[in-house]
Amino acid sequence: MHPLDFxxxxxxxxxxxxxxxxLSGRVKNAKDFFLAGKSLAWWVIGLSIIGxxxxxxxxxxxxxxxxxxxxxxxNFEWIGxxxxxxxxxxxxxxxxxxxxxxxxxxxxGLRYNPAVRxxxxxxxxxxxxxxxxxxxxxxxxxxxxxxxxxIWVGIIVTGTVVGAYSIAGGLAxxxxxxxxxxxxxxxxxxxxxxxxISETGGFMSFAETLTRDNPxxxxxxxxxxxxxxxxxxxxxxxxxxxxxxxWCAGQAILQRTLGAKTQWDASAGMMFAAFGKMxxxxxxxxPGLLALVMKAEIDYPDMALPxxxxxxxxxxxxxxxxxxxxxxxxxxxxxxxxxxxxMITRDIRHVVLKNPNPDNDLKIGRYLTLILLLLxxxxxxxVSQMGGIFTFxxxxxxxxxxxxxxxxLLGAFTRRATPTAGLWTLxxxxxxxxxxxxxxxxxxxxxxxxxxxxxxxxxVLSGFTAAHPNPDLSKLTYSPWRRx
Amino acid sequence: xxxxxxxxxxxxxxxxxxxxxxxxxVWLIPKKVIFTEAPDASRWRDMxxxxxxxxxxxxxxxxxxx
Numbered sequence: 001m002h003p004l005d006f007x008x009x010x011x012x013x014x015x016x017x018x019x020x021x022x023l024s025g026r027v028k029n030a031k032d033f034f035l036a037g038k039s040l041a042w043w044v045i046g047l048s049i050i051g052x053x054x055x056x057x058x059x060x061x062x063x064x065x066x067x068x069x070x071x072x073x074x075n076f077e078w079i080g081x082x083x084x085x086x087x088x089x090x091x092x093x094x095x096x097x098x099x100x101x102x103x104x105x106x107x108x109g110l111r112y113n114p115a116v117r118x119x120x121x122x123x124x125x126x127x128x129x130x131x132x133x134x135x136x137x138x139x140x141x142x143x144x145x146x147x148x149x150x151i152w153v154g155i156i157v158t159g160t161v162v163g164a165y166s167i168a169g170g171l172a173x174x175x176x177x178x179x180x181x182x183x184x185x186x187x188x189x190x191x192x193x194x195x196x197i198s199e200t201g202g203f204m205s206f207a208e209t210l211t212r213d214n215p216x217x218x219x220x221x222x223x224x225x226x227x228x229x230x231x232x233x234x235x236x237x238x239x240x241x242x243x244x245x246x247w248c249a250g251q252a253i254l255q256r257t258l259g260a261k262t263q264w265d266a267s268a269g270m271m272f273a274a275f276g277k278m279x280x281x282x283x284x285x286x287p288g289l290l291a292l293v294m295k296a297e298i299d300y301p302d303m304a305l306p307x308x309x310x311x312x313x314x315x316x317x318x319x320x321x322x323x324x325x326x327x328x329x330x331x332x333x334x335x336x337x338x339x340x341x342x343m344i345t346r347d348i349r350h351v352v353l354k355n356p357n358p359d360n361d362l363k364i365g366r367y368l369t370l371i372l373l374l375l376x377x378x379x380x381x382x383v384s385q386m387g388g389i390f391t392f393x394x395x396x397x398x399x400x401x402x403x404x405x406x407x408x409l410l411g412a413f414t415r416r417a418t419p420t421a422g423l424w425t426l427x428x429x430x431x432x433x434x435x436x437x438x439x440x441x442x443x444x445x446x447x448x449x450x451x452x453x454x455x456x457x458x459x460v461l462s463g464f465t466a467a468h469p470n471p472d473l474s475k476l477t478y479s480p481w482r483r484x
Numbered sequence: 485x486x487x488x489x490x491x492x493x494x495x496x497x498x499x500x501x502x503x504x505x506x507x508x509x510v511w512l513i514p515k516k517v518i519f520t521e522a523p524d525a526s527r528w529r530d531m532x533x534x535x536x537x538x539x540x541x542x543x544x545x546x547x548x549x550x
Contacts, residue, residue: 071549079499082542083506086535090513094520220549221495225488231495232487239502262521264529271534278541480517 005319012184012323013161016177016330020165023173030361033170034102034342035259040172044179045269048256050276051178051331053081054185054284061138063308064301066288070210070217072229073288074281078220080238081277084247089270092248095412095478097263103339104251104408105347111411111468111476112422114351119426120407121347123400124251125340129372132336133379135329138302140380142325145306151381158330159377166334167369174334175256181327182276188324189283191317192308196290199312209293217289230442237444241451245401249408252332252339333376341368399437402447403429406454410462412478419468421461429454496550503539503546510535 027033040048066073101107105124109117140154149157165173200206210217221231247253247270260266290312291304298307309321345365350356403426410417433450437443510532522529 074549078542078545079502082538083502086506086510086538089531090510090518090535094517097520218549219492220499220546221492223492224490230487231492232490235495235498235502239499262523264520264522267518267531268529268534271531271538274538275534278538480514 004316005322008316008319009323012327015180016161017164019177019180020169020173022169023165023176024168026172027168027170027362030345030358030365032172033362033365034255034338034345036170036172036175036256038259039261040175040256040259040265040269041261042265042268042272044175045256045260045265046272046276047182048175048178048331048335049253049270049273050280051182051185051328052252052256052335053273053277054182054280054328054331061302062284063288063291063305064303066285067292067296067298067301067304068288069222069226069229070214070219070289071281071285072220072222072234073285075220075229075234075238077277077280077284080234080243081247082274083239084243085270085274085277087244088248088254089267089274091478092408092412093254093257093267093270094263094480095476096254096258097266098475100475102258103342103347104249104254105343107476108407108411108422109347109351111473112407112417113419116407116419116422116426117347118351119423120404121343123404123426123430125343125348127400128252128336128340129376130379132333132340132372132376133382135332135336136376136380139326139329141302142306142322142329145303146310146322155377155380158326158333159373162330162333162337163370163373166337166373167366170365171255171259171338174331174338175259177334178331181324181331184320184327185283185324186279188317188321189286192290192313192321193282193286195314195317196286196308196312200290200293206290206293210289214292217292228442229444233442233444233448237442237447241405241447242401242444245405245408249404251343252335255335255339255342333373337369337372337376340372341365344368399433399446399450400426400430402433402450402452403454405451406458410455410458411476415468415473415477416462417458418462418465420465421458424461425454425458428457493550496546499546500543503542507536507539510539 026037031037062073062076096104096107099107099110101110103121105117105121108120136155136158139158140151143149143154144151165177197203197206200209216222221234222229224230224232257266257269260269287305287308291298291308296304296307296311298304305325309318313321342365345361345368349364406429407417407422407426411422429450432453433446436446436449513532515530518531519525519529527533
C-alpha cells in the first residue's frame with residue numbers, strides 16, 4: 001500500500017472513531033441510543049439513508065452486475081427506488097409519526113397484534129443479520145483484493161471498528177458517520193468517473209467502445225426472456241413489491257426518519273435521499289461499465305470495482321476510493337446492528353417478557369449490538385458459497401417482502417384487515433415464497449406472486465376473523481382527507 | 485401467463501405512464517399533511533414540488549435509455 005493511501009485510511013479510521021466517541025456522551029437513555037434523541041435534521045437523515053442503502057447490495061455487487069448487464073442495473077436505483085421513496089416520504093413516514101412508534105414492527109403490532117409484531121421483528125432481524133454478514137464478506141473481499149489481507153482478518157478488523165462507534169454512540173453516531181461516509185463515497189465515485197473517462201480517451205470514446213462491443217449495455221431494460229432480470233419481473237417484482245417493501249417498511253432505512261427533529265424533517269430527509277439515489281448509478285454502475293470497456297481480466301463480476309480501484313486510480317485517490325467502499329459497507333453494518341438491536345430489545349423482548357423494565361433497554365441494546373456483530377462475523381464466510389452478493393441479498397428479500405407489503409398496505413389504507421388474518425398471512429406468505437423460490441421461479445416473480453397471495457389471503461381471511469379490538473383506527477390508517 | 489415474448493420497448497412506455505400517474509397522485513395529497521411540523525410554509529418546503537422534480541428527471545432518464 002502506498003504511504004499516502006495508508007495515511008488516508010488511518011486518518012479516516014481515527015475520524016470515525018472520534019465522531020463515535022464524541023457522540024457517545026449524548027446517549028443517556030434508550031431513546032437517545034435508538035432514535036438519536038429525536039434530534040436529526042433532514043439533510044443528515046437523507047445522507048444517512050443513502051449510506052445505509054448503498055452497501056454490499058449496491059456497491060461491489062452492483063458494479064459486478066453492471067459489468068454483466070450494463071445500465072439496466074441502474075433500475076435498482078431508479079424505478080426500483082425513486083417512486084417508493086416518494087411514497088414513503090409523503091404517505092408512510094407521516095403515518096408512522098402519527099402512530100408514535102419506534103419501529104415498523106411496532107406499527108404492525110399496533111395495527112394487528114403483538115404476535116404480528118414479534119413475527120415481523122424476528123423475520124426482519126434474521127434477514128438483516130444475513131445482510132450484515134454479506135456486507136462484512138464484501139469488505140473482507142475488498143481488503144483481500146487491495147491489501148492482500150486474509151478474509152478472516154478483514155472481518156475481525158471491520159467488526160471491531162464498527163462495533164466501537166455503534167455501541168458507544170447509537171443511532172446518532174451511526175447517522176453522522178453515515179453522513180461522512182456518503183460524502184467520501186460521492187467524492188471517490190466522481191473521481192473514478194473523471195479519471196475513468198479520461199483513461200479511456202474521453203466520454204465519446206468511452207460510449208463508442210461500450211456501444212460497439214456491448215450494444216445492449218445502454219438499454220434501461222433487458223428482454224422479457226432474460227434469465228435474471230426480465231423487464232416484466234423488474235416492473236412487477238422490483239417496482240411494485242420489493243422496492244415499496246424496502247423503502248416503506250425497511251426498519252434499518254426508516255429508523256433514522258423516526259429519529260428526526262420533526263415530521264417534516266423526516267419526510268424531507270427521505271425525499272433528499274431520493275435526489276441522491278438518482279446519481280448513485282454514477283458511483284455503482286459506472287465502475288462496472290468502465291471495467292468492461294477497459295477489458296478487465298477478472299475471475300468473477302464482483303471483482304470489477306476492486307479492479308478499477310487498483311488499475312485506474314493513482315495513489316492517494318485509490319486510498320480515498322478504498323475508504324469509500326469500506327465506508328459504504330460499514331454504514332450498512334452499523335445501521336443493521338442498530339436496527340436489529342432495537343427490534344430485539346423492544347419488539348421482541350417487550351412482548352415476550354410481559355413487564356420488562358424499560359430502564360434496561362439501553363444496556364440491553366448495547367450488549368445486543370455486540371452480540372449481533374459477532375454473529376454476523378460468523379455468518380460472513382458462508383456468503384462466499386451463495387453466489388453473487390447482490391443476487392443473494394435480493395433473493396433473501398424476495399422471501400418475505402411480498403407478504404409484509406400486503407400487511408402494510410391493507411393495514412394502512414383499509415380498516416378491514418384483522419389481527420388474526422394478518423398473522424396467518426405473514427407466516428403462510430413466507431412459506432409460500434420459499435416454496436416458489438425452491439421450485440426455480442425467478443426471485444422477482446416470487447416477490448410479485450407472494451404479494452398478490454398476501455393481498456388476497458389477508459382480504460379473504462379478514463372477512464371471517466374478529467375485527468381489531470379498537471374500532472378507532474384513525475391513528476393507524478392513512479386518511480389525510482378526513483376532517484380532524 | 486407467458487411474459488417472455490413481450491417487446492422490451494413496452495417496459496419504457498409502462499415506466500413513463502407509471503411516473504405520470506404518480507405525479508398526479510402526489511398533488512392529491514393535502515397541503516396540511518405536507519407542512520406538518522414544518523418550521524414555516526415557504527414554497528421550497530413543499531415536498532410535492534421535490535417529488536415533481538424527481539419524477540421529471542426519471543422521465544428524462546427512461547426516455548434517454550430506451
